[in-house]
Amino acid sequence: MAIFTSLSPNTEKDDLWLAWQTLFKPWQWQKGQAVLELENYFKNWLPASYAFTFSSGRAGLYAILQAIGITDGDEVLLQAYTCVVVPNPIIWLGARPIYVDCQDDFTMSVEDLEKKITAKSKAIIMQHTFGCPSQVEAIMALAKRHNLLVIEDCAHCLGGHYQGQALGAFGDVSFFSFGRDKIISSVFGGMVATNNLALAEKIAKLQNNLSYPSYGWIYRQLAHPLVLFFVKKTYNILSFGKILAAAIKQLGLISRAVSLAERQGGKPSFAGQKMSNGLAVFALHQLKKIDRLNEHRQKIAAVYDRELAGLAGAQLPQFRSDNIFLRYTICLNKAKFLIKQAKSKGIELGCWYDWPVAPRDTNLDKVFYTLGSCPMAEKLAEESVNLPTNIQVSEKDALEAAKVVKEIINI
């Protein structure tokens, strides 16, 4: 079978069985006990005083921005080399995303952050990209000096730590993603965590006023792991799986991670919705397996570290015990060539992020990004290639992927 970075990478047999069973219980799809169970489990596990589920990480971020009172004319600082779903909620509230350049570990440059703070700045979104902790102390100190709130974007780093403390417990408030390609997955899903009572009360009120996603939407998410299992199994059989995947996407039978409207700064319906019980069942099931999933990622990253050391023209991530490696991202100027060649050899590498505000067809004008404004982020976007670290990739697969990468680069 081919090796995949994406396409439902966390799904194991028990998850498939759970999806199958849940599909036949539509009366449990919207309301149920699993949402509360997930919130309680999560806050004890992180730990945090308060935790609130949402239909996605971006919906959680939208609620946070409303709770902290972001409005017309405010500025929110975030790093470039991110996904369009992060600046979008800022824009929906009439505020401006201000993009800060990165450093070469894909997280925010503190030097550039300092330059971009103005009298209109209200908050900083601190993104721990690919599971690599940001410059936590420096960013927190700068925020304190300028009286700015810090929102931790933990979409990539669930279960990650920095100097012994959980990522997500440093800022004023944090959000996590249970999206399809994240650390754990319920296809769509998100969590907001905070220790601040006043903020928690506002977020609880916002959450309470939201509606549930429709049955059709929940059905598409429940079907997702099952459909993709079939796609992957048939991927190399006369290209059947590849054609099937393209057809399914076109027909809208499963959802896109980022809708076409969002790539133009638009707001999807689920951005203002609760987490559904059916998907909470999944997220909870996966959260209970998280240590194994993350230990596996670190083990696979160590294989790449060893096998790719000295790869001509490539920059490997620094191996830090704090990094949980959602994906193992290398940078090299033959990135596009490598991704294309590897695909022809049955290895689907990833391209996060291939645009300073990804995906590649995001309309940068609509999200207020000016090309040239964050040169390091733009360079990383041209040069990034992700190798898979997920639970479906064995050490043998990782050795094979590293071998193929070396062969292609040394052509």
Ligand SMILES: Cc1ncc(COP(=O)(O)O)c(C=O)c1O
């Ligand atoms: C860096 C980053 N932050 C936030 C999000 C939003 O997460 P979600 O897909 O759960 O809305 C994503 C994922 O798309 C992301 O990559």
